[in-house]
Amino acid sequence: MAERSRRKIAxxxxxxxxxxxxILLELTESGVVGVSSEKIxxxxxxxxxxxxxDLSYLGSYGTRGVGxxxxxxxxxxQRELGVDHEWPVVIVGAGNLGQALIGSGGFGxxxxxxxxxxxxDEAKVGSLIGSLRVGHIDELPNLxxxxxxxxxxxxxxxxxxxxxxxxxxxxxxxxxxxxxxxPVNVPTGISVRQVxxxxxxxxxxxxxxxxxKVVPWPQVLPKSVSA
Amino acid sequence: MAERSRRKIAxxxxxxxxxxxxILLELTESGVVGVSSEKIxxxxxxxxxxxxxDLSYLGSYGTRGVGxxxxxxxxxxQRELGVDHEWPVVIVGAGNLGQALIGSGGFGxxxxxxxxxxxxDEAKVGSLIGSLRVGHIDELPNLxxxxxxxxxxxxxxxxxxxxxxxxxxxxxxxxxxxxxxxPVNVPTGISVRQVxxxxxxxxxxxxxxxxxKVVPWPQVLPKSVSA
DNA sequence: GATTGTGAAACCATTCACAGCC
DNA sequence: GGCTGTGAATGGTTTCACAATC
Numbered sequence: 001m002a003e004r005s006r007r008k009i010a011x012x013x014x015x016x017x018x019x020x021x022x023i024l025l026e027l028t029e030s031g032v033v034g035v036s037s038e039k040i041x042x043x044x045x046x047x048x049x050x051x052x053x054d055l056s057y058l059g060s061y062g063t064r065g066v067g068x069x070x071x072x073x074x075x076x077x078q079r080e081l082g083v084d085h086e087w088p089v090v091i092v093g094a095g096n097l098g099q100a101l102i103g104s105g106g107f108g109x110x111x112x113x114x115x116x117x118x119x120x121d122e123a124k125v126g127s128l129i130g131s132l133r134v135g136h137i138d139e140l141p142n143l144x145x146x147x148x149x150x151x152x153x154x155x156x157x158x159x160x161x162x163x164x165x166x167x168x169x170x171x172x173x174x175x176x177x178x179x180x181x182x183p184v185n186v187p188t189g190i191s192v193r194q195v196x197x198x199x200x201x202x203x204x205x206x207x208x209x210x211x212x213k214v215v216p217w218p219q220v221l222p223k224s225v226s227a
Numbered sequence: 228m229a230e231r232s233r234r235k236i237a238x239x240x241x242x243x244x245x246x247x248x249x250i251l252l253e254l255t256e257s258g259v260v261g262v263s264s265e266k267i268x269x270x271x272x273x274x275x276x277x278x279x280x281d282l283s284y285l286g287s288y289g290t291r292g293v294g295x296x297x298x299x300x301x302x303x304x305q306r307e308l309g310v311d312h313e314w315p316v317v318i319v320g321a322g323n324l325g326q327a328l329i330g331s332g333g334f335g336x337x338x339x340x341x342x343x344x345x346x347x348d349e350a351k352v353g354s355l356i357g358s359l360r361v362g363h364i365d366e367l368p369n370l371x372x373x374x375x376x377x378x379x380x381x382x383x384x385x386x387x388x389x390x391x392x393x394x395x396x397x398x399x400x401x402x403x404x405x406x407x408x409x410p411v412n413v414p415t416g417i418s419v420r421q422v423x424x425x426x427x428x429x430x431x432x433x434x435x436x437x438x439x440k441v442v443p444w445p446q447v448l449p450k451s452v453s454a
Numbered sequence: 455g456a457t458t459g460t461g462a463a464a465c466c467a468t469t470c471a472c473a474g475c476c
Numbered sequence: 477g478g479c480t481g482t483g484a485a486t487g488g489t490t491t492c493a494c495a496a497t498c
Contacts, residue, residue, distance in 0.1 A: 012467060014433060018426040026409070036479065043410075048479095049469055056481055064480045065476040081429050082436030089428065096330050100323035106408050106425045112432075150435050151428065175431040181333050182253070183270075191434050193427045198333045199245040200420045201316065201378065202308050204402040205339075206241060207418050208377050209309030239489060263457065275457095276491055283459055291458040291497040 009057045009080070016054055017077050019044055024074045036067040083111045088147045090173070092164045093155035094119040094127075094134045097179055101155060102130050112151075116143040120160070137164075141171040151175045158182040165192075236284045236307070243281055244304050246271055251301045263294040310338045315374045317400070319391045320382035321346040321354075321361045324406055328382060329357050339378075343370040347387070364391075368398040378402045385409040392419075 023043045027035055037055070041048040055062065058076045062068045078084050089112045091098050098117060101107060107114055118135040119125060125136045135143065143149065152168035154161055154176060161180035168176060169190055176192045178184055183194050250270045254262055264282070268275040282289065285303045289295045305311050316339045318325050325344060328334060334341055345362040346352065352363045362370065370376065379395035381388055381403060388407035395403060396417055403419045405411055410421050 010467070015430070017433075018423065018429040021429070022408075022410075022423065022426075038479085047469075049471095050467090052480060053468080053482080060481065062480050063476065064474070065478050067479065080433070082432040083429060087428070087432045087435070096323050096327035100327045101424065103323050104408065104424065106423075107428065110425050110429070112425065112428050151431050175435055177427050177431060181249075181331065183249075191431065193431060195424075195427055196245065196249065196333075197328065197331065197422075198337050198339065199249075200404050200422060201314070201334065201339050202245040202248070202310060202337070203242070204378050204404060204418065204420060205309040205314045206244075206307070208314070208402055237489070265457085274491075276493095277489090279458060280460080280490080287459065289458050292456045293498065294457065 013054045013057050014080075016044075016046075017081055020051075020054070021074065021077045021081070021083075024070050024077070028070050028074065033070055034067045035070055035073075037062075040068075078111070086111045086113055087151055088113050088115040088149045089151050089153060090114070090116040090118065090140070090143055090147075090149050090168070091153045091155055092118055092137065092140075092168065094121075094124050094129060095155065095157075098153075098155040099129055101153065102132065115147045115149060116140075118143070120156075137167065140167055144168075144171045144173060149173055151177065154178045154180050154184070156180055240281045240284050241307075243271075243273075244308055247278075247281070248301065248304045248308065248310075251297050251304070255297050255301065260297055261294045262297055262300075264289075267295075305338075313338045313340055314378055315340050315342040315376045316378050316380060317341070317343040317345065317367070317370055317374075317376050317395070318380045318382055319345055319364065319367075319395065321348075321351050321356060322382065322384075325380075325382040326356055328380065329359060342374045342376060343367075345370070347383075364394065367394055371395075371398045371400060376400055378404065381405045381407050381411070383407060 020040065023040055024035070037048045037051040041051045044051070055068065055073070058080060061072060061076060075084070089107060091101060091114055094117055102114055102117065114132065116135060116139075117129060117132045118137045118139060120137045122136070124134050127134050150173055152173040152175070154164050154168070156164050158181045161178060161182050162184050165176055165178065165184040165186060169186060174190055176184070176186065176190065177195065178192055179195050181196070184192060186192050247267065250267055251262070264275045264278040268278045271278070282295065282300070285307060288299060288303060316334060318328060318341055321344055329341055329344065341359065343362060343366075344356060344359045345364045345366060347364045349363070351361050354361050377400055379400040379402070381391050381395070383391050385408045388405060388409050389411050392403055392405065392411040392413060396413060401417055403411070403413065403417065404422065405419055406422050408423070411419060413419050
């Protein structure tokens with residue numbers, strides 16, 4: 001039944017949707033058409049009941065006795081995550097990290113086309129990285145307005161992070177993904193996700209030390225706000 | 228009192244320890260000596276009661292009416308995370324991502340010295356990245372044995388990830404941090420953390436779409452196992 | 455007066471177990 | 477027979493609220 005499904009998807013479920021999506025995309029690339037909750041659970045390292053509960057929040061899209069249709073699930077999850085249309089992204093910082101993000105190809109392939117790459121270093125401006133021309137940071141307002149960019153990625157050294165975030169916000173982005181090691185402050189209404197690459201290492205060394213099955217999910221600054 | 232403290236720290240708490248550590252290190256660099264749970268909560272975007280409960284798991288290290296001593300807390304958290312000694316790390320893949328990880332400086336400064344960087348590409352072997360010489364992937368067994376490396380970082384394209392993980396494991400590492408977009412399979416006893424850089428973007432676009440204060444922590448493959 | 459530490463209450467997430475359906 | 481969907485049971489986490497302490 002589940003009409004216009006109860007807009008009450010558990011937060012924990014939402015945080016797992018990207019994982020399901022990754023798994024399903026992988027399956028589809030291998031030509032798999034149908035899948036059971038058991039299989040998804042195994043690939044994700046979690047338990048099948050959880051998978052079924054999670055997916056049931058999206059609606060009753062499985063077939064009892066059979067399983068789920070991969071492509072349909074992909075569509076539903078993408079819609080829920082807002083990935084049924086593209087979210088153009090601007091990256092600030094054309095150093096190794098910026099280049100790695102572009103080179104990984106993971107963004108564009110997943111509906112996050114990188115429509116701009118800017119740097120403050122005049123020497124880099126104008127050069128090509130992949131098929132992208134490096135722009136100057138002063139071009140941000142134009143870029144963001146003309147391409148309807150909502151999300152900015154900060155890939156600069158810590159010292160410059162706050163300045164870059166400020167410029168992104170005044171140019172109009174409303175979400176920021178920050179790879180710099182220093183968290184940035186933002187006004188109410190803007191959401192930030194702080195990515196801490198070393199944080200994962202800390203959890204791993206905890207695991208090494210205690211030699212226990214203690215591998216919880218990582219924390220992340222939930223510094224965001226309602227409209 | 229909390230003698231040899233109850234080894235029963237909640238998993239959710241453990242996952243937040245890296246965040247507290249980052250905040251405290253930042254404070255200490257600004258010359259701050261004492262801090263209240265309120266201040267930490269504000270910097271972390273969470274609530275003060277949670278901070279106090281979390282920190283109380285480590286022992287009663289605060290002073291009522293005053294607050295916490297930053298440096299002492301840092302010491303205790305580092306000990307709990309196993310960061311009171313160094314965890315040498317090997318990075319496989321000298322591409323942009325490998326270089327970005329080295330260049331960020333975040334690893335070494337936080338007790339994760341990068342003691343080796345290897346690649347399969349003969350053309351890269353021998354070149355210098357920062358102060359590190361790129362070695363050949365065949366040197367892994369030596370490197371890992373001689374430097375007591377427990378953690379390996381996979382920073383290669385997806386197609387090579389499984390092969391690299393296998394070689395790391397047979398060379399002796401027991402934890403793997405995987406930046407490749409494809410999850411890797413590992414035998415029982417080895418723990419893996421899958422890092423998905425695009426996952427954060429997905430959560431951000433969810434936020435953009437629903438314009439709600441829904442910013443949960445990200446999921447991560449908890450594919451790990453007891454000894 | 456300020457702030458911690460912590461039971462108890464409220465809340466949320468996971469797991470169980472089985473009815474319902476193919 | 478096999479697998480989903482879900483209410484009910486369980487277990488874990490967050491928040492409240494206040495006594496204890498400086």
